[in-house]
Each structure stands twice: as C-alpha cells, then as structure tokens.
Amino acid sequence: MAALVACCVVASAGHAAERPASALARAGRIECEKGRRAESRDERAQHFTRGRDLAEQAVALDDQSAAAHFALFCNLGELMRLDGESITSVFALRRLMSELDRTLALDPGNTDALASKGTLLIRLPRLLGGDPQRGEQLLRQVIAQDPNAVTSRLTLAKTCEARGEREEALAFARRALQVARAQGRADKVAEAQATLAELGAASVASPR
Secondary structure, X not given: OHHHHHHHHHHHHHHHOOXXXXXXHHHHHXXXXXXXXXXXXXXXXXXXXXXXXXXXXXXXXXXXXXXXXXHHHHHHHHHHOOOXXXXXXXXXXXXXXXXXXXXXXXXXXXXXXXXXXXXXXXXXXXXHOOOHHHHHHHHHHHHHHOOOOHHHXXXXXXXXXXXXXXXXXXXXXXXXXXXXXXXXXXXXXXXXXXXXXXXXXXXXXXXX
16 A cells, blocks of 8 residues: 555656646645545545645745645645644654744735644644644634634634533534535534534533
8 A cells, every 4th residue: 555655646746747836736735635535544645645745846846835835734734643633753743833834924814824823722732832822812813714614613612612611612613513514514514513512411411
C-alpha cells in the first residue's frame, strides 16, 4: 500500500508541475476534503499525502499565496490526525502552526484559517501554545462572518458545555446540525448528532 501511495503521489506531481500555483493549491484543498470524507485509513492517507505534495509545490511557486499555505496546513494537519488527536511531534506541530500563521498573515480575514486557529488554541495545552479564551473569540468571530460554519459551532458547543453553559451549547449544536443537513454533509451531520447526544448524556448524568 505504501508503494501505491508513493506511485500515486509521483504521478500526480508529474502532471502538477505544469500548473500554476493557484491550481495546485486548489487541487491540494480538494485532496484534503476527499481525504476527510474517505472511509479507510489507507484512502485518507493517500489523499492527504497527495494533497500535501501538491500544496508544497504551490508554496514553492508562490510563497505569497494564502491558499497554497492553507492547503498545506490542511493536509499536514490531517496527516497528523490519521491515528487520533494526540500530538506525537512538536516539530510537526510547529510546522503546522507556521503554515497557518503564514496563511493569516497573507489573508487575515480567511474564515477557514481563523476557524482552524481558534480550534487549535482551544484544544492545545498551554505549554504548546494553547489559549482557550483567544480561541473562543476567534470562533465567535468566524460564525459572525460565516453563519454556515458547522465545525466552529460544534467546537463552541463543546466549549460552552465544558463550563456549564448548556443552553448556549445546545443552540450551537442544533444550528450546526441544521446547516450540515442543508449542505448535504453526511459527515458533519453525524458529528453534530454525536455532539447533541453527548450534551444530552451530560445533562442526564449531571443535571443543571
């Protein structure tokens, strides 16, 4: 399987060399999204590896492209998460954050990048740069700019529930489910339903 992945990446890279940075960045994002929707680990790894290589080529061609840096961030992050949410490499995390920060330096209003930054600041321990308050501020900024930001709403739902603000948590999760259904995103529908189930279970276990 590793050989197959390598073969696919090399073949993809060969065709990609003739394309401009914007097309490479777009192709890298598409691979990232395909990987997120893939069912098997091997298939996800193929898409994310291919997406990373395409994005790296885009960055090499145009270091001023926010889209290229974000495509690289997207695929690097998903490769890190292949086997769970744990952080096994500080070096990989630093590279990940560097690509995200570069994206925002080039495009401060990029809601996808702002959402990613906010989520990371909430999830990371403080020793690794986490800042939950700042992260929440960014996510609230994102949903103000993009009412259809499903993932940001789900992260905010969990954040609110963790500090006992269950009604707001439920509101975020319910709205996320509505948006996910409207978008036809089965993966996000499942995530929103799971979040609502967690909120319901929490309320039964420890009523407020």
